[in-house]
Amino acid sequence: MSIKKTGSAVWEGSLKEGKGQVSTESGTIKDAPYSFGKRFEGEPGSNPEELIGAAHASCYSMALSMIMGEAGLTPERIATEAAVTLEQDAGGFSITRIHLTTRVRSPGTDADAFHGAAEKAKEGCPVSKLFKAEITLDAALEN
16 A cells, blocks of 8 residues: 655745745645744744654654554543754754654553553654654653
């Protein structure tokens, strides 16, 4: 089975003065603006790192739901945030770390079984498999 999804971006101008728009095939994100200032100077708007974070958080949450279900655990709610760290290095910039914070409501779930499922999801989520960056996890039940 092979599934292909697309995202696209258009950039116009130089790095610092230019601007761009990013879109997804589904239209969920359509012509969202991004720029140097939005990425590096804290201006409001989108940037690649937050889009990567959203993709990773959503993929991880789905993977955790699947793995918990396979273990006979029933999550009512999984809320995940992915904090993506971009650092300057000798070659320019690199994403060096992604820290996942997930909070799960799953009444009656054993903490050890939950933490095992959370780690398995961190390693097995398709988006996690993309990165060379260190991926860390803070997982907790909210019962």
